[in-house]
Amino acid sequence: xxxxxxxxxxxxxxxxxxxxxxxxxxxxxxxxxxxxxxxxxxxxxxxxxxxxxxxxxxxxxxxxxxxxxxxxxxxxxxxxxxxxxxxxxxxxxxxxxxxxxxxxxxxxxxxxxxxxxxxxxxxxxxxxxxxxxxxxxxxxxxxxxxxxxxxxxxxxxxxxxxxxxxxxxxxxxxxxxxxxxxxxxxxxxxxxxxxxxxxxxx
Amino acid sequence: xxxxxxxxxxxxxxxxxxxxxxxxxxxxxxxxxxxxxxxxxxxxxxxxxxxxxxxxxxxxxxxxxxxxxxxxxxxxxxxxxxxxxxxxxxxxxxxxxxxxxxxxxxxxxxxxxxxxxxxxxxxxxxxxxxxxxxxxxxxxxxxxxxxxxxxxxxxxxxxxxxxxxxxxxxxxxxxxxxxxxxxxxxxxxxxxxxxxxxxxxx
Amino acid sequence: xxxxxxxxxxxxxxxxxxxxxxxxxxxxxxxxxxxxxxxxxxxxxxxxxxxxxxxxxxxxxxxxxxxxxxxxxxxxxxxxxxxxxxxxxxxxxxxxxxxxxxxxxxxxxxxxxxxxxxxxxxxxxxxxxxxxxxxxxxxxxxxxxxxxxxxxxxxxxxxxxxxxxxxxxxxxxxxxxxxxxxxxxxxxxxxxxxxxxxxxxx
Amino acid sequence: xxxxxxxxxxxxxxxxxxxxxxxxxxxxxxxxxxxxxxxxxxxxxxxxxxxxxxxxxxxxxxxxxxxxxxxxxxxxxxxxxxxxxxxxxxxxxxxxxxxxxxxxxxxxxxxxxxxxxxxxxxxxxxxxxxxxxxxxxxxxxxxxxxxxxxxxxxxxxxxxxxxxxxxxxxxxxxxxxxxxxxxxxxxxxxxxxxxxxxxxxx
DNA sequence: CATGAATGAGCCTTCATTCAT
DNA sequence: AATGAATGAAGGCTCATTCAT
Numbered sequence: 014x015x016x017x018x019x020x021x022x023x024x025x026x027x028x029x030x031x032x033x034x035x036x037x038x039x040x041x042x043x044x045x046x047x048x049x050x051x052x053x054x055x056x057x058x059x060x061x062x063x064x065x066x067x068x069x070x071x072x073x074x075x076x077x078x079x080x081x082x083x084x085x086x087x088x089x090x091x092x093x094x095x096x097x098x099x100x101x102x103x104x105x106x107x108x109x110x111x112x113x114x115x116x117x118x119x120x121x122x123x124x125x126x127x128x129x130x131x132x133x134x135x136x137x138x139x140x141x142x143x144x145x146x147x148x149x150x151x152x153x154x155x156x157x158x159x160x161x162x163x164x165x166x167x168x169x170x171x172x173x174x175x176x177x178x179x180x181x182x183x184x185x186x187x188x189x190x191x192x193x194x195x196x197x198x199x200x201x202x203x204x205x206x207x208x209x210x211x212x213x214x215x
Numbered sequence: 216x217x218x219x220x221x222x223x224x225x226x227x228x229x230x231x232x233x234x235x236x237x238x239x240x241x242x243x244x245x246x247x248x249x250x251x252x253x254x255x256x257x258x259x260x261x262x263x264x265x266x267x268x269x270x271x272x273x274x275x276x277x278x279x280x281x282x283x284x285x286x287x288x289x290x291x292x293x294x295x296x297x298x299x300x301x302x303x304x305x306x307x308x309x310x311x312x313x314x315x316x317x318x319x320x321x322x323x324x325x326x327x328x329x330x331x332x333x334x335x336x337x338x339x340x341x342x343x344x345x346x347x348x349x350x351x352x353x354x355x356x357x358x359x360x361x362x363x364x365x366x367x368x369x370x371x372x373x374x375x376x377x378x379x380x381x382x383x384x385x386x387x388x389x390x391x392x393x394x395x396x397x398x399x400x401x402x403x404x405x406x407x408x409x410x411x412x413x414x415x416x417x
Numbered sequence: 418x419x420x421x422x423x424x425x426x427x428x429x430x431x432x433x434x435x436x437x438x439x440x441x442x443x444x445x446x447x448x449x450x451x452x453x454x455x456x457x458x459x460x461x462x463x464x465x466x467x468x469x470x471x472x473x474x475x476x477x478x479x480x481x482x483x484x485x486x487x488x489x490x491x492x493x494x495x496x497x498x499x500x501x502x503x504x505x506x507x508x509x510x511x512x513x514x515x516x517x518x519x520x521x522x523x524x525x526x527x528x529x530x531x532x533x534x535x536x537x538x539x540x541x542x543x544x545x546x547x548x549x550x551x552x553x554x555x556x557x558x559x560x561x562x563x564x565x566x567x568x569x570x571x572x573x574x575x576x577x578x579x580x581x582x583x584x585x586x587x588x589x590x591x592x593x594x595x596x597x598x599x600x601x602x603x604x605x606x607x608x609x610x611x612x613x614x615x616x617x618x619x
Numbered sequence: 620x621x622x623x624x625x626x627x628x629x630x631x632x633x634x635x636x637x638x639x640x641x642x643x644x645x646x647x648x649x650x651x652x653x654x655x656x657x658x659x660x661x662x663x664x665x666x667x668x669x670x671x672x673x674x675x676x677x678x679x680x681x682x683x684x685x686x687x688x689x690x691x692x693x694x695x696x697x698x699x700x701x702x703x704x705x706x707x708x709x710x711x712x713x714x715x716x717x718x719x720x721x722x723x724x725x726x727x728x729x730x731x732x733x734x735x736x737x738x739x740x741x742x743x744x745x746x747x748x749x750x751x752x753x754x755x756x757x758x759x760x761x762x763x764x765x766x767x768x769x770x771x772x773x774x775x776x777x778x779x780x781x782x783x784x785x786x787x788x789x790x791x792x793x794x795x796x797x798x799x800x801x802x803x804x805x806x807x808x809x810x811x812x813x814x815x816x817x818x819x820x821x
Numbered sequence: 822c823a824t825g826a827a828t829g830a831g832c833c834t835t836c837a838t839t840c841a842t
Numbered sequence: 843a844a845t846g847a848a849t850g851a852a853g854g855c856t857c858a859t860t861c862a863t
Binding site for chain 3: 799
């Protein structure tokens with residue numbers, strides 16, 4: 014019980030750290046552990062105790078997003094229409110990257126700090142691969158597209174949306190760019206653009 | 216004569232600095248003025264005299280590439296086929312970004328260090344805008360695409376090619392990604408994919 | 418019963434701490450109380466309760482060795498041959514230092530953390546002094562050697578063995594160096610080497 | 620000429636750094652570059668510019684001593700009496716180690732920071748080896764003594780002198796210990812002690 | 822114009838110690 | 843008696859920028 018209290022405090026600190034990190038990442042600032050400590054009103058050591066490296070903290074930030082994406086992908090596999098399933102998954106992926114800066118940073122990093130991150134990346138790649146395979150089988154996507162291309166392309170779209178400076182909001186822009194890309198990924202017989210155009214859900 | 220001499224020396228130094236900076240950028244290394252000085256066998260002060268900031272140097276590096284792109288765009292305006300003209304211009308843009316790291320860095324930066332850079336960016340935007348307008352007029356591109364989107368999208372494609380880790384080389388990958396994007400940007404009645412597919416020139 | 422229980426637990430913890438510390442010292446690692454706690458599966462506070470400083474723990478580690486040495490010295494006093502007695506004592510001392518890293522560390526430290534350490538150091542000095550006095554009386558050792566020199570010289574031999582990098586093992590090397598010290602590096606006329614050469618026991 | 624001045628300043632700073640480092644080492648304090656900078660009234664960067672690591676600075680401190688030792692050894696090779704030559708060399712070595720703390724620290728370190736240090740260590744080992752070989756040939760030293768033992772033994776003697784706490788000064792003590800080592804702690808038959816006893820020079 | 826030594830803020834990280842529970 | 847989270851001083855190092863010559 015005594016330790017429960019202390020654990021509670023520690024948990025609060027941890028949350029505080031994560032919250033502050035979120036702020037920094039959202040501001041587009043570099044994630045520095047000393048910074049986090051100062052902003053959180055904690056000692057540096059405390060932050061280091063919870064997160065051994067800035068990368069670990071960043072990946073902790075990204076984890077829920079990655080998990081949500083993976084879950085969404087799994088659900089998409091149940092969709093009858095393979096083309097639509099892939100499209101929805103990709104849209105979600107791009108939206109997440111644009112909404113949550115930790116995701117794009119983590120996705121761009123080659124080396125992972127947490128095993129959980131590696132695991133999630135693998136899962137996502139696997140899910141994406143299966144969605145793509147099904148779409149291929151249905152003739153819904155251009156044949157030269159491989160599983161290796163999915164992540165880069167989604168990162169590219171998200172990046173494009175970030176580069177874009179304009180009145181419209183970022184998510185909106187990202188969606189529009191993805192639509193442009195998708196309608197290229199899908200075969201171009203007349204009327205074929207519907208899967209994504211028709212789908213305001215996801 | 217002394218001053219002529221000095222001017223000549225200065226010019227030589229400047230070239231040397233640029234050459235070394237090119238090396239560093241091509242190596243993917245961060246562009247640090249101290250570094251440049253050491254590698255160039257010059258004093259740091261000399262480098263600072265020629266280029267007040269690392270950004271200024273970077274933009275100087277990028278300038279020829281930007282100029283070439285602008286020139287290419289001007290020439291493309293002479294093309295009969297507006298769709299093809301735009302496609303070629305975009306391909307060139309992407310290839311340049313992937314080939315020359317200074318270009319992608321400069322393009323991604325919001326604030327410019329040199330007026331010349333701002334000018335060139337404006338010129339490029341104008342050229343791209345005109346190519347796009349003509350393509351629009353010809354019904355060659357999707358209507359929702361605006362001039363503001365061109366730069367972000369090209370940056371995104373280049374970024375995607377950089378993120379991609381695989382056997383194929385980067386330029387090849389970038390071309391493939393651009394093709395995917397283009398075939399989405401262009402209306403999708405049958406056979407319409409030719410402009411880019413048929414065009415190995417550019 | 419509760420308090421008996423606690424006392425038992427405390428005793429067990431103490432032993433655990435000492436055991437872990439031994440491991441660390443044997444590995445040549447610095448003795449850090451946090452480290453000890455982690456390895457022992459205990460809280461840092463517990464370790465601090467038992468040992469206020471790392472030095473105290475180290476000296477606790479060294480205590481049995483020092484006691485054994487003192488006991489050995491006492492027994493050596495019973496030896497008929499004063500020269501042999503001293504030689505055996507010195508050999509033991511050196512072997513102990515080389516075998517048990519806590520001993521050399523403690524011996525080298527000027528200030529003691531535990532009174533027990535001070536006491537043992539004094540006892541050892543006394544025993545050594547008496548062995549030396551007897552050897553002096555028997556004309557078995559060089560006259561300029563004083564009781565103050567014994568500890569430094571043994572530390573020096575042990576240190577030399579640690580510095581030596583070679584195929585032979587450390588104890589072996591230390592023994593050889595002690596023999597050299599006792600007999601001299603320079604060859605001597607016959608018979609004079611006996612005290613140590615004749616003594617394979619100890 | 621302009622740069623001559625600056626170089627002069629730099630040289631003065633360098634000397635200042637070395638002087639401060641000497642102080643610290645002589646005080647037995649750990650050699651920390653930040654410390655050196657503060658004491659020298661210089662920026663940290665300046666110290667780092669001159670000495671990339673604390674080890675490099677330490678070895679710079681030790682270099683003259685090592686050089687002097689090597690030179691002395693070379694001269695000793697000219698001595699007719701191989702036993703005396705080795706003895707004198709060893710005495711010098713021990714004296715140097717005791718007098719200059721940088722020497723003992725450098726000698727004890729396995730890895731060198733400066734190539735010059737490695738070179739000097741090698742030279743010293745070579746010289747010592749040759750002096751030893753000649754002494755062996757003359758039957759002046761115990762047969763089991765190898766070149767590998769010289770450095771450890773001298774370090775051991777110096778260490779012993781440092782451990783010794785007493786009225787006499789450190790150099791004096793070290794000399795006495797070396798004599799003990801050379802001649803042996805145990806008395807010997809007449810005449811055998813001369814090589815070193817007769818030699819108050821060196 | 823060129824030089825390059827000097828600067829020092831600022832980031833990273835470790836670790837001995839305390840103290841509330 | 844045990845816990846272990848928190849602390850923050852302290853040490854290590856880098857790098858952009860200045861300025862005296």
